[in-house]
Amino acid sequence: MRNNFIGAVMISLVVILTTGCWDRREVNDVAFVMGTALDKEGDKYRASIQVALPSQLGGSSSGGSGGGGGGSGKAWALFSKSGETIRIANNMEQAGIPRQLYFAHRRTFLVGEDMAKEGIAPLMDILGRLPQNRLSVFMVITEGPALPYMKVTSEIERFPSEIVRELAAAYMKSPAMAKTVIHRLLSEGMDLAIPAVRIVSQETGPGASDKTTIKMDGMAVFKDDKLVKQIFGQEAEALLLAMGEAQMVEVPIKPPRGKGTIVLRVQRPNVKLNPKVKSPDDIKFTLTLEGNVSVVENASAFDTASDSHLNELEEVLNTELEGRLKDLIKQLQTEYRSDPIGFAQTLYFHKPQLWRHIKNKWEMIYPTIKVEVISAMHMENTGTVLKPLGIQEEEMVE
Amino acid sequence: MSADSKQPMRFTGALDADWDMIRQSLDGISDVIYRELTIGGVRRAVLVFISTNVNTDLIAKHIIEPLQKLDRKLAEQQQSYGVFTGIPIIDPATELRPAIIAILSGKTLMLTEGLAEASILNTKGGKQRSVQEPTSETVVRGPREGFTESLNVNVSLVRNKMKTTAFKTTSFSVGSLTKTNVVVGYLEHLAEPEMIKEIKRRVASIDMDGVLETGYIEELIEDNPLSPFPQFQYTERPDTAAAQLLEGRFVIFVDGTPFVLMGPVSAWQMIQSSEDYYERASIGTFLRWLRYGFLMIALFLPAIYIATITFHHDMLPTNLILSIAASREAIPFPALVEALIMELSFEALREAGVRLPKAVGSAVSILGALVIGQSAVQAGIVSAPMVIVVSLTGIASFCLPRFNFAITIRLLRFPLMFLAGIMGLYGIIVGAVLIAGHMCKLRSVGVPYLSGVAPYRKSDEDDIFVRLPWWKQEKRPTSLTSRNRKRMGSTTQIDKLRKRVPGW
Numbered sequence: 001m002r003n004n005f006i007g008a009v010m011i012s013l014v015v016i017l018t019t020g021c022w023d024r025r026e027v028n029d030v031a032f033v034m035g036t037a038l039d040k041e042g043d044k045y046r047a048s049i050q051v052a053l054p055s056q057l058g059g060s061s062s063g064g065s066g067g068g069g070g071g072s073g074k075a076w077a078l079f080s081k082s083g084e085t086i087r088i089a090n091n092m093e094q095a096g097i098p099r100q101l102y103f104a105h106r107r108t109f110l111v112g113e114d115m116a117k118e119g120i121a122p123l124m125d126i127l128g129r130l131p132q133n134r135l136s137v138f139m140v141i142t143e144g145p146a147l148p149y150m151k152v153t154s155e156i157e158r159f160p161s162e163i164v165r166e167l168a169a170a171y172m173k174s175p176a177m178a179k180t181v182i183h184r185l186l187s188e189g190m191d192l193a194i195p196a197v198r199i200v201s202q203e204t205g206p207g208a209s210d211k212t213t214i215k216m217d218g219m220a221v222f223k224d225d226k227l228v229k230q231i232f233g234q235e236a237e238a239l240l241l242a243m244g245e246a247q248m249v250e251v252p253i254k255p256p257r258g259k260g261t262i263v264l265r266v267q268r269p270n271v272k273l274n275p276k277v278k279s280p281d282d283i284k285f286t287l288t289l290e291g292n293v294s295v296v297e298n299a300s301a302f303d304t305a306s307d308s309h310l311n312e313l314e315e316v317l318n319t320e321l322e323g324r325l326k327d328l329i330k331q332l333q334t335e336y337r338s339d340p341i342g343f344a345q346t347l348y349f350h351k352p353q354l355w356r357h358i359k360n361k362w363e364m365i366y367p368t369i370k371v372e373v374i375s376a377m378h379m380e381n382t383g384t385v386l387k388p389l390g391i392q393e394e395e396m397v398e
Numbered sequence: 399m400s401a402d403s404k405q406p407m408r409f410t411g412a413l414d415a416d417w418d419m420i421r422q423s424l425d426g427i428s429d430v431i432y433r434e435l436t437i438g439g440v441r442r443a444v445l446v447f448i449s450t451n452v453n454t455d456l457i458a459k460h461i462i463e464p465l466q467k468l469d470r471k472l473a474e475q476q477q478s479y480g481v482f483t484g485i486p487i488i489d490p491a492t493e494l495r496p497a498i499i500a501i502l503s504g505k506t507l508m509l510t511e512g513l514a515e516a517s518i519l520n521t522k523g524g525k526q527r528s529v530q531e532p533t534s535e536t537v538v539r540g541p542r543e544g545f546t547e548s549l550n551v552n553v554s555l556v557r558n559k560m561k562t563t564a565f566k567t568t569s570f571s572v573g574s575l576t577k578t579n580v581v582v583g584y585l586e587h588l589a590e591p592e593m594i595k596e597i598k599r600r601v602a603s604i605d606m607d608g609v610l611e612t613g614y615i616e617e618l619i620e621d622n623p624l625s626p627f628p629q630f631q632y633t634e635r636p637d638t639a640a641a642q643l644l645e646g647r648f649v650i651f652v653d654g655t656p657f658v659l660m661g662p663v664s665a666w667q668m669i670q671s672s673e674d675y676y677e678r679a680s681i682g683t684f685l686r687w688l689r690y691g692f693l694m695i696a697l698f699l700p701a702i703y704i705a706t707i708t709f710h711h712d713m714l715p716t717n718l719i720l721s722i723a724a725s726r727e728a729i730p731f732p733a734l735v736e737a738l739i740m741e742l743s744f745e746a747l748r749e750a751g752v753r754l755p756k757a758v759g760s761a762v763s764i765l766g767a768l769v770i771g772q773s774a775v776q777a778g779i780v781s782a783p784m785v786i787v788v789s790l791t792g793i794a795s796f797c798l799p800r801f802n803f804a805i806t807i808r809l810l811r812f813p814l815m816f817l818a819g820i821m822g823l824y825g826i827i828v829g830a831v832l833i834a835g836h837m838c839k840l841r842s843v844g845v846p847y848l849s850g851v852a853p854y855r856k857s858d859e860d861d862i863f864v865r866l867p868w869w870k871q872e873k874r875p876t877s878l879t880s881r882n883r884k885r886m887g888s889t890t891q892i893d894k895l896r897k898r899v900p901g902w
Binding site for chain 1: 821
């Protein structure tokens with residue numbers, strides 16, 4: 001009995017001690033990759049990785065040796081190599097880094113414009129194959145090459161990758177992660193559109209510093225896996241609205257009478273697509289835009305206190321949005337030949353028989369379909385004041 | 399001692415011979431008093447007692463005085479004089495050995511000329527601690543009385559709460575030298591007869607020179623002596639003992655200690671406090687969940703911390719792992735060693751705090767907080783997150799109301815930390831499975847340690863993960879009593895009342 005017990009303890013000790021520890025890796029022997037920027041260089045990929053430097057992060061007094069010297073320098077280091085594949089480039093970088101590259105915490109994946117134009121399908125493999133590469137990484141297309149984005153000098157976040165991550169997470173209702181990108185690439189009747197970013201100066205005007213930051217106000221429109229066009233500003237906003245991905249849109253409008261500008265906010269807008277098919281040559285879609293509107297700023301003398309005035313504002317807003325969406329859809333149909341709104345998919349879901357029939361001819365049909373845009377925004381509140389503040393009763397526009 | 403010989407030595411009735419016999423036995427004990435008196439002026443008698451152990455006032459006023467003043471005629475006729483004393487408890491003694499034991503335990507032996515039967519008069523005295531508030535189990539709401547070192551007081555405290563003939567007590571004398579009185583108490587109609595028989599057998603079979611505390615008995619009678627888990631519960635509170643009796647358990651009183659053993663126990667009971675039942679049910683349930691949560695923290699947190707920062711860096715949010723990495727940047731030790739240093743110094747601090755006199759206690763806490771908490775972090779020997787983990791674990795282990803269970807949890811933390819340092823989360827799971835397996839196998843006086851959950855009993859759920867209001871706990875736990883399970887007359891009565899009386 002006693003010998004058995006001792007024997008069992010010895011055996012389990014041997015088993016534990018000889019088999020354990022093989023994958024032990026202290027947190028300080030690991031280099032956390034915060035973001036990757038990918039560019040095409042001739043035949044090769046240039047993979048640039050941003051690695052967090054914990055010693056520069058400060059945090060709680062990180063030991064007497066550093067003297068609490070956190071925050072003095074950059075909290076990141078950039079490593080960039082080009083190789084035949086992404087993995088090969090990463091391995092070349094690893095050779096020069098004493099800590100092991102660790103990709104599980106990477107949430108930013110920037111793809112350069114040129115690289116995206118050649119197609120992004122080949123790089124999805126490595127994202128899906130290695131468990132360390134998370135499919136929840138945010139994919140963003142940059143204007144121009146991606147590498148400079150890793151070096152923006154804004155100090156608002158600790159890493160430039162973090163700026164992109166935070167922006168991307170709030171940009172769309174279902175943010176463009178690698179998994180949604182793959183889903184879009186593989187689903188029938190829908191083209192890919194993911195956020196596009198550009199570098200801007202952090203402040204402009206005389207005496208401004210040369211700090212740069214990343215601005216996310218665009219959409220990269222794809223045809224299959226190839227980038228067709230990056231659109232920015234109002235156009236990108238319209239695309240987000242049409243895709244039903246817009247979080248919150250603020251639209252400046254001119255009041256029906258009088259001078260000035262009123263800013264309206266559309267909250268959680270919704271989109272409905274309804275196909276009306278008479279024949280394969282006569283396909284009509286109705287795109288209905290719904291949402292609640294509130295007045296966030298009234299820089300005019302227009303009285304926002306009465307119901308009839310609010311209805312007028314609603315109408316102005318609806319016409320404005322309808323116009324923007326119509327222009328955008330026209331461009332998508334004729335110029336970009338891309339369908340990120342998913343007309344084809346709606347058709348596929350509503351009329352699968354018909355879709356099977358016209359699937360091969362869709363390229364030709366798409367530019368000819370008619371789309372009616374109906375904006376049905378509902379004015380909900382005017383903020384905490386009814387009438388414009390700071391304007392005399394008599395000066396108000398009736 | 400001559401009393402050890404085969405033939406028990408008996409009193410003869412010849413006073414001088416008997417007295418000699420006693421004197422031989424008690425030779426060398428300086429505080430023995432032999433007091434001669436003449437009963438009613440006709441009959442010689444001698445009182446034998448140990449002066450430090452008895453109430454001498456009692457002997458003077460209620461034995462010597464009434465016997466000496468006894469009517470001469472009466473004194474001549476009598477064959478026994480116990481009835482003329484003012485002592486309520488009198489036992490006859492014909493043999494030397496029990497008489498000696500009685501004298502040693504503070505009673506007075508009366509030898510009378512011509513009587514072969516001596517009387518043992520209970521004149522127990524000496525200093526006793528009064529009933530005070532228990533220091534090891536304090537409550538905000540609940541009785542403030544606690545057991546004392548006197549067995550009689552302790553039994554009386556419980557009997558005061560249990561005014562029923564069903565509360566049976568059986569007395570044992572344990573320890574060949576200490577002759578400690580041990581009393582097993584139970585409610586006859588609730589406790590399983592088999593279990594009571596078994597526990598009496600175990601207590602009776604103890605053969606040891608001395609029993610000074612319940613811990614001696616606990617170790618000698620538990621089912622699995624090698625298990626780290628306590629298989630009995632102890633308490634200083636009469637109300638807790640009474641509550642256990644009401645659920646069909648037994649209590650074991652041991653003379654000389656304010657702690658009372660109770661059994662059989664389940665693991666669930668170990669994280670219940672008597673106050674759970676005194677406060678509102680919702681509060682009791684919340685506190686119970688809190689303790690379950692902190693039980694898990696006390697057992698697993700250091701192990702999980704070690705596992706995540708040496709194996710599973712992907713399991714923490716990015717910012718958290720980065721700040722942990724930042725604070726660990728200058729630390730020379732692997733996480734396991736760092737954790738061991740901190741955990742061991744915490745245990746040392748706790749132990750020092752318990753043992754030291756109160757006046758020095760503050761010095762310990764200053765040293766602990768400053769030297770270990772702050773300086774070690776500043777010197778870069780341990781990281782700040784590790785200090786947080788260790789302190790949280792410490793607080794968590796103090797959340798467990800039963801000290802013996804908390805210390806088990808604290809002990810089990812160390813093997814889990816080693817497993818985590820060697821095999822990561824896989825090791826923790828292995829450890830957890832082993833612990834769970836052991837707990838499933840463990841029995842306390844034949845009752846499964848996890849009873850209510852393993853084996854599962856639906857009706858016992860009322861009092862394990864939640865504390866249902868009393869009007870919902872109609873029945874006693876099945877794992878303990880198979881008979882007389884109804885605790886409450888009829889709850890429908892309460893429901894009816896509530897409906898009828900407005901404002902209820």
